[in-house]
Amino acid sequence: MTSFTLADLERIVAERGAASPEESWTAKLLAAGPERAAKKLGEEAVEAVIAAVKGDREELIAESADLLYHLLVVLKARDVALRDVLSQLEARTGRSGLAEKASRPR
Template sequence: MTTLDRLAATIAARKGADPESSWTAKLLAKGPEKCAEKFGEEAVEAIIEAVKGDRARLTSEAADVLYHLLVMLAARDVTLAEVLAELDRREGVSGIAEKAGRG
């Protein structure tokens, strides 16, 4: 089991937890829209650090982005396995061809 698998499992386990006992449960209790907003905030912070060129800060912000992406997915009942399956489906397909196939 990878780190992302363990993190996704922890997030899934927190879905029904008391929001006062877990930051993840608190985020999920606020609903999918708030989870999406938080993901967006973290993505912007990662972009800023990428532009600045601070590798340590970018690494930290990238970890936050991955966490908040998984929380956002969980809020909409999309699993990491489903996302990975989609990536597997796209493997070996040209990015240009893949985008053209989306219609």
């Protein structure tokens, strides 16, 4: 088991985002704007879905890593802290997923 966390990844995204776009993929994505980062997130989500449907475990692991990374880049681009997302998830754990989903505005 690894001790690496999403908080570690968030910190790395912030550090690399502060670098020069010529030196860092993260900085390059952030410099291109939230729309570009979001497009890349969408591409990675599709690739993860394809891997899951194919049943390719190793590809799903790799694409899931890409997906999580790109999600954190999008959050950074929109100035949303991971702790805010985790707080939302925590708030949802007090009730079943079906009840939570039913309570959302349509």
